[in-house]
Amino acid sequence: MTAHGTPRNHDHAHRWPEISFQDRMDTVRFDVHERAHIVVDGSKCEGCSTQHCVVACPANLFVPTSDGGIVFNYEQCFECGTCYLVCNVEGAITWTYPDGGHGVVFRRT
Amino acid sequence: MDDRSLTTTDCDVVVVGAGPAGTCAAIVLARAGLDVVLLERGPFPGSKNMYGGVVYPRILDELIPSWWEEAPVQRWVTRRSTMVLTPDQALTVDFRSQRWGAPPYNGATAYRPDFDHWLAAHAEAAGAQLVCSTTVTGLLRDAGGRVVGVRTDRPDGDLRTRLVIACDGVNSFLAKEAGLYPPVDAANYTLGVKETLALPKDVIDERFGVRGREGVDIEILGGTGGVNGGGFVYTNLDTVAVGAVLKLPKLAAQRRRPEEIIAGLKSHPAIAPLVEGAEVKEYSAHLIPEAGLSMMPRLAGDGMLVAGDAAAMCLAAGIWLEGVNFAMASGMYAGRAAVEALRAGDLSTAGLAGYERRLSSTFVLRDHRKLRRAPSLVLSDRVQHVYPELITSVVERMFRVDNPAPKPGLRRIVRDETKRLGVRTRDLVRDGIDGLRSFG
Amino acid sequence: MTAVPSTAPAVVAVCLKWTPSPFDGGPLGPDEGDDRFAGVSPADRAALELALQLSDAIGASVTAIAAGPSAADRVLRDAVAAGATRAVRLDMAAGSDSRDVAFELAQVVADACVVLCGDYSLDRGSGAVPAFVAHHRRCAQALGLVSVDVTASASSVAGAPDGELTIHAVRRLDGGRREVLAVPTPCVLSVEGSVASLRRAPLRRALAARSAPVEVIATPPAHHHGAPAIVTPYRPRARTMPAPAGEDVLGRLRALTDAGTSGGRGETVELAPREAAARIVDTLRGWGYLD
Ligand SMILES: Cc1cc2nc3c(=O)[nH]c(=O)nc-3n(C[C@H](O)[C@H](O)[C@H](O)COP(=O)(O)OP(=O)(O)OC[C@H]3O[C@@H](n4cnc5c(N)ncnc54)[C@H](O)[C@@H]3O)c2cc1C
Ligand code: SF4
Ligand code: SF4
Numbered sequence: 001m002t003a004h005g006t007p008r009n010h011d012h013a014h015r016w017p018e019i020s021f022q023d024r025m026d027t028v029r030f031d032v033h034e035r036a037h038i039v040v041d042g043s044k045c046e047g048c049s050t051q052h053c054v055v056a057c058p059a060n061l062f063v064p065t066s067d068g069g070i071v072f073n074y075e076q077c078f079e080c081g082t083c084y085l086v087c088n089v090e091g092a093i094t095w096t097y098p099d100g101g102h103g104v105v106f107r108r109t
Numbered sequence: 110m111d112d113r114s115l116t117t118t119d120c121d122v123v124v125v126g127a128g129p130a131g132t133c134a135a136i137v138l139a140r141a142g143l144d145v146v147l148l149e150r151g152p153f154p155g156s157k158n159m160y161g162g163v164v165y166p167r168i169l170d171e172l173i174p175s176w177w178e179e180a181p182v183q184r185w186v187t188r189r190s191t192m193v194l195t196p197d198q199a200l201t202v203d204f205r206s207q208r209w210g211a212p213p214y215n216g217a218t219a220y221r222p223d224f225d226h227w228l229a230a231h232a233e234a235a236g237a238q239l240v241c242s243t244t245v246t247g248l249l250r251d252a253g254g255r256v257v258g259v260r261t262d263r264p265d266g267d268l269r270t271r272l273v274i275a276c277d278g279v280n281s282f283l284a285k286e287a288g289l290y291p292p293v294d295a296a297n298y299t300l301g302v303k304e305t306l307a308l309p310k311d312v313i314d315e316r317f318g319v320r321g322r323e324g325v326d327i328e329i330l331g332g333t334g335g336v337n338g339g340g341f342v343y344t345n346l347d348t349v350a351v352g353a354v355l356k357l358p359k360l361a362a363q364r365r366r367p368e369e370i371i372a373g374l375k376s377h378p379a380i381a382p383l384v385e386g387a388e389v390k391e392y393s394a395h396l397i398p399e400a401g402l403s404m405m406p407r408l409a410g411d412g413m414l415v416a417g418d419a420a421a422m423c424l425a426a427g428i429w430l431e432g433v434n435f436a437m438a439s440g441m442y443a444g445r446a447a448v449e450a451l452r453a454g455d456l457s458t459a460g461l462a463g464y465e466r467r468l469s470s471t472f473v474l475r476d477h478r479k480l481r482r483a484p485s486l487v488l489s490d491r492v493q494h495v496y497p498e499l500i501t502s503v504v505e506r507m508f509r510v511d512n513p514a515p516k517p518g519l520r521r522i523v524r525d526e527t528k529r530l531g532v533r534t535r536d537l538v539r540d541g542i543d544g545l546r547s548f549g
Numbered sequence: 550m551t552a553v554p555s556t557a558p559a560v561v562a563v564c565l566k567w568t569p570s571p572f573d574g575g576p577l578g579p580d581e582g583d584d585r586f587a588g589v590s591p592a593d594r595a596a597l598e599l600a601l602q603l604s605d606a607i608g609a610s611v612t613a614i615a616a617g618p619s620a621a622d623r624v625l626r627d628a629v630a631a632g633a634t635r636a637v638r639l640d641m642a643a644g645s646d647s648r649d650v651a652f653e654l655a656q657v658v659a660d661a662c663v664v665l666c667g668d669y670s671l672d673r674g675s676g677a678v679p680a681f682v683a684h685h686r687r688c689a690q691a692l693g694l695v696s697v698d699v700t701a702s703a704s705s706v707a708g709a710p711d712g713e714l715t716i717h718a719v720r721r722l723d724g725g726r727r728e729v730l731a732v733p734t735p736c737v738l739s740v741e742g743s744v745a746s747l748r749r750a751p752l753r754r755a756l757a758a759r760s761a762p763v764e765v766i767a768t769p770p771a772h773h774h775g776a777p778a779i780v781t782p783y784r785p786r787a788r789t790m791p792a793p794a795g796e797d798v799l800g801r802l803r804a805l806t807d808a809g810t811s812g813g814r815g816e817t818v819e820l821a822p823r824e825a826a827a828r829i830v831d832t833l834r835g836w837g838y839l840d
Contacts, residue, residue, distance in 0.1 A: 019389050021368070023389075024368060024389060024392045025392065027389055027390060027391045027392050028391060028392055028393065031152070050361070050362075052361035052362070053361075055360070055361060055363070055364060055365070055366055056300065056357065056360050056361040056367070058300060058302050058367045058368070058394035059394070060366065060368075078159075078393065078394040078395065079157065080300065080394045080395055080396050081279065081280045081298075081396050082298075082300050082357065082394075082396060085293070085295040085298055085357055085396075086295055086357055086358070086360075086361040096246075097150055097244050098150075098244070099244060099262050099749075100150050100241075100242040100243040100244040100261070100262055100263065100749075101150075101151070101152045101241065101242025101243075103157075104156075104157065105151070105152060105156045105157075105222075106155070106156055106157065106158065106159050106221065106222050106391070106393055107220070107222055107391060108220050108222070108305045108345075108348060108390060108391050109158070109159035109160070109220060109221050109222065109303070109305065109391060109393045119753075146756065152585075153585045156585075222585070226585060238756055238759060239759075240752070240755050240756060240759070243752065243755070261752055262749075263749050263750065263751055263752040263755060264748075264749055264750075264751040264752070265751035265752055265753055265754075266751070266752045267752075268752060
């Protein structure tokens with residue numbers, strides 16, 4: 001068993017290249033299909049107090065608008081399922097898999 | 110082509126999903142001489158699949174002897190560490206075994222797009238008909254509710270069959286459609302996010318203290334901020350995988366986004382020296398069925414079996430995160446039970462009972478039963494937010510030299526620290542007993 | 550459905566260029582040499598779809614041809630799954646010389662009334678293969694098509710005195726202009742990716758195509774069959790040019806790019822092919838592109 005103490009001279013911030021969210025998503029390959037496999041009914045979102053999808057979606061695809069609604073883009077989606085699980089408003093999210101052969105293609109995962 | 114009568118079938122078995130579960134089921138069925146179609150929605154097997162990074166393939170001994178000579182392995186895990194993190198402390202239990210670096214090995218790091226693709230080639234070689242780029246969109250059922258086939262998104266896409274094995278992963282819309290699942294609760298799922306970071310092989314060897322094909326597996330408790338979950342660091346040949354596993358309701362209810370939580374992990378003083386300077390090569394995310402036994406669906410219905418993550422077979426119990434081996438084993442046993450049921454001509458729920466029997470008598474359900482309390486214990490607020498601090502401060506005081514003050518006794522340190530952190534002895538004792546029960 | 554009145558059934562051929570990595574691969578680099586990521590370009594997929602539509606309309610069969618190693622069989626089987634009737638692979642290394650590829654292709658497509666190709670490949674090839682194929686077959690060519698009217702083409706058969714098929718298509722010209730073409734057959738056509746989107750293969754066909762036979766034709770090593778030697782786009786030498794005329798930056802940009810002007814520096818002339826070719830060469834020489 002080893003115990004590391006408090007850091008001494010460690011300036012541990014920013015020791016790897018900064019990466020913007022778009023650059024992060026650009027590391028992922030998507031074969032986008034013209035059909036949106038996830039559809040968000042923005043009118044349902046207007047009454048949503050939690051907007052859990054906004055913080056939980058790993059691909060950051062749910063963007064809140066100033067009038068309390070949500071703008072959603074399906075293209076760079078991991079097809080993980082997080083959004084439909086954390087959303088509490090019935091009917092706000094219609095979730096399907098993309099058509100066969102399309103969507104995310106992982107390579108080193 | 111479409112006017113086949115309702116009684117004829119296109120094949121003996123349709124397996125949905127060419128992940129480890131589906132592929133192992135297909136291998137068993139095809140080798141038994143059955144006509145099996147394996148459907149996968151990705152352009153190739155593994156293209157949709159992401160995990161932390163370590164497979165334990167010993168179960169493959171039964172299907173592919175000497176798998177280690179051909180599997181697309183990155184490194185053999187010879188060093189396994191468990192870390193408990195607070196913002197500025199880390200306690201590491203570090204185990205190393207050179208025995209794990211030689212056949213028959215123990216765990217191996219591998220990329221899923223490589224591993225699943227390799228495994229599926231064995232199913233094809235055995236005679237299974239793999240069709241990729243095909244999403245199954247629903248079940249075909251007869252008037253009595255019995256599953257008689259699947260619908261796919263291809264034109265002319267219905268496939269009639271005697272048995273469907275759903276190995277369609279954590280979201281399993283098929284098991285849900287068949288009514289095998291209890292109501293879905295987000296609290297049973299965790300989101301895994303990870304970065305694949307590039308570093309030259311010799312730098313990885315040096316930073317992680319390994320040589321050649323030896324690799325390291327680090328499981329992390331704490332370090333995920335206010336979100337219950339954990340972290341991991343795995344070494345591949347020239348990349349390092351760093352990621353976090355986050356309990357969904359907790360993640361959703363706070364403000365830090367998943368990638369910020371990874372950034373926090375990477376900047377922790379115990380992790381930063383391992384990954385600094387590394388460029389993000391791929392970012393990925395996937396769900397984990399976390400709650401084990403308590404979320405498992407019924408495993409068989411008339412004309413249908415469920416295996417792998419689709420049946421919540423993944424073992425996610427804190428220091429264990431094993432799903433691929435559970436998927437391969439459950440797929441294999443589903444395949445064997447299916448062969449038996451097809452030969453007996455009884456594909457009803459009762460006729461398929463051999464599946465659950467096999468799972469119950471092997472590690473698949475035995476481990477789940479033994480560790481049934483572990484997931485909720487490990488993800489509980491005390492274990493997540495209080496005990497890491499308690500353990501690390503106790504150790505810090507043990508190792509701190511406060512001369513001229515004499516060393517305090519361990520009992521006093523524990524008493525002081527539990528009091529400082531507001532931990533009630535009653536809870537501590539109960540959690541301790543729970544821990545012994547869960548893991549003992 | 551209009552049948553082509555000939556003794557042998559008509560054949561529409563489609564050339565699919567197998568590319569080891571159709572994606573640039575992002576930060577991970579190209580997934581070179583990895584069959585999982587190999588495929589064909591959107592333009593080639595569009596060519597296949599057009600071939601299928603055309604063959605449906607005129608009652609022809611479709612031969613799909615790819616040049617490449619055995620890994621290229623997969624794109625041919627995908628073509629069979631989508632509806633191609635015959636799959637032929639020219640056994641060649643990826644990146645073989647365009648002239649060799651074109652010569653071998655021309656042999657296989659000798660009986661085809663229409664040969665379809667994508668207008669560019671993903672690995673920045675020269676785009677010269679279709680022209681070379683037409684050269685070998687001594688037939689008409691129309692390259693870079695933005696649309697092909699399958700119905701009008703198919704009904705041309707009925708109207709023609711000799712029952713010949715004529716392809717009605719539109720080609721892109723410079724300056725946003727379009728040229729409407731009636732191409733006599735046999736011909737070689739290359740199309741842009743936007744002309745059609747490839748149909749999904751039906752499930753049963755996809756299943757059956759897994760074991761579809763692929764005819765493999767061994768090709769002799771490089772030989773550069775009697776075609777002109779220039780196969781890569783010509784890159785003019787750097788020259789000092791006077792600054793474009795213009796009051797401000799925008800004006801100079803306009804002058805430089807011809808943007809916003811109707812005619813620009815180009816001109817439209819109506820000449821017989823031979824004179825037109827001479828005129829183009831003269832003009833290019835005048836602009837300093839040829840020596
Ligand atoms: C972040 C993270 C870390 C993990 N770490 C580890 C680890 O280190 N070690 C370990 O052993 N396990 C780990 N796991 C768990 C492991 O990944 C899973 O348990 C395992 O992949 C389950 O295998 P499976 O075959 O059941 O499902 P999957 O691997 O999910 O395969 C399901 C397949 O079905 C296909 N599919 C789904 N729906 C359809 C449909 N409708 N039609 C056609 N095809 C469909 C999918 O494309 C996929 O290929 C981890 C998981 C995560 C998310
Ligand atoms: S998608 Fe669901 S969680 Fe997100 S804002 Fe809309 S209703 Fe709320
Ligand atoms: S499936 Fe996952 S990645 Fe896609 S939108 Fe939902 S949460 Fe985001």
